[in-house]
Amino acid sequence: MPDDNAFDPRFDTLIDRRGTHCSKWDAMEGAYGVSADDGLAMWVADMDFASADPIQAAVRRMADHGVYGYFTDDSAYRAAICWWMENRHGWTIDPASIMTAHGVCNGVGLCVEVWSDPGDAVILFTPVYHAFARIIASAGRQVTECPLALDNGQYVMDFDAYESLLTGCEKMLILCSPHNPGGRVWTRDELRQVAAFAEKHDLLVISDEIHHDLVFPGAEHVAFPLAAPELLDRTVMLTAASKTFNTAAAETGNVIIANPKLRAEFHARQRGLSLSPNAFGLHMITAAYSPEGAEWVDALVPYLDENRRIFDTGVNAIPGLVSMPMQATYLSWVDFSGTGMTHDDYTGRVFKQARIAANKGTTFGTGGESYLRFNIGTQRARVVEAVARLQAAFDDLQ
Numbered sequence: 001m002p003d004d005n006a007f008d009p010r011f012d013t014l015i016d017r018r019g020t021h022c023s024k025w026d027a028m029e030g031a032y033g034v035s036a037d038d039g040l041a042m043w044v045a046d047m048d049f050a051s052a053d054p055i056q057a058a059v060r061r062m063a064d065h066g067v068y069g070y071f072t073d074d075s076a077y078r079a080a081i082c083w084w085m086e087n088r089h090g091w092t093i094d095p096a097s098i099m100t101a102h103g104v105c106n107g108v109g110l111c112v113e114v115w116s117d118p119g120d121a122v123i124l125f126t127p128v129y130h131a132f133a134r135i136i137a138s139a140g141r142q143v144t145e146c147p148l149a150l151d152n153g154q155y156v157m158d159f160d161a162y163e164s165l166l167t168g169c170e171k172m173l174i175l176c177s178p179h180n181p182g183g184r185v186w187t188r189d190e191l192r193q194v195a196a197f198a199e200k201h202d203l204l205v206i207s208d209e210i211h212h213d214l215v216f217p218g219a220e221h222v223a224f225p226l227a228a229p230e231l232l233d234r235t236v237m238l239t240a241a242s243k244t245f246n247t248a249a250a251e252t253g254n255v256i257i258a259n260p261k262l263r264a265e266f267h268a269r270q271r272g273l274s275l276s277p278n279a280f281g282l283h284m285i286t287a288a289y290s291p292e293g294a295e296w297v298d299a300l301v302p303y304l305d306e307n308r309r310i311f312d313t314g315v316n317a318i319p320g321l322v323s324m325p326m327q328a329t330y331l332s333w334v335d336f337s338g339t340g341m342t343h344d345d346y347t348g349r350v351f352k353q354a355r356i357a358a359n360k361g362t363t364f365g366t367g368g369e370s371y372l373r374f375n376i377g378t379q380r381a382r383v384v385e386a387v388a389r390l391q392a393a394f395d396d397l398q
Contacts, residue, residue: 127361
């Protein structure tokens, strides 16, 4: 077990993000009525840690140069992604298959635009990351919800049940792997079931693997193309350094498309919208996907795992609250149904009494109604404080 007294300045140093145009801290009062003066921001999915040293050094070099003109030659960026995928995930990819979007959500939006028409449907395994449904609906497409089932307290996919839910209008499915908000790492066999389902119904698979570097001991993430290589021609992989290295504001996502035809169609849509990468983002990601960046991640994951242990232990000690076992991510999914309280009652206790801003489970689709999502990607002192506040807010249940 990690030494609770060990201090790691990279992760334990408190950083005040208030007043820095930070969504997570500066917007929480408007969203949840939780003041940043004495509240804890545990909603928006970015971490409160400074990015790794090699990333900061790359940004300083660009800033010091002083000229921020048009950028060319992204070969180093592509090579860095190839190195990372090969060395961290055992997946060899062709540099030519890599394209760049303004973040994974932008990549999802482009996929929906390119490979479906208004009125078509996109499958989501719910509850799932709330932005997917918003993107699909904003594009004039329909969401086909395929609810996840619970097995021993963890999510599983029930493909027999999903057959009756399809409308015939589905053109693609979006897979969240590892799963947000459940923290589930899908097994190779489960991914193969996804592939069989997609092939049976002639679906394109959009695999969002943005959390693939943040996997805890005992679980093993398998990239979808490695689990189902026979489906590579109908797979679009979305990855990013943003969750791993806390670089979300760089708005740089990796879109990996092996099929040349699909790649050309995606690129044509980007050109039609005059989309091109952000030079700062490319330099940041190139620096991140390096041996130095790997060392930082190898220190980060055990830190997050200990945060997970502390949070889960404290939350599960409150009668009626259950934190879903987390195999990956830094997002804890807590079920309040055992309290017998209404949604307004338990959210009121969390927001008003504990003064914690956490995502409402209702925004994640069917199956999320009794949950809140808590971001534990923050300094350990704040995680300990959050546990104490939750226990005090529900002390009448003790």
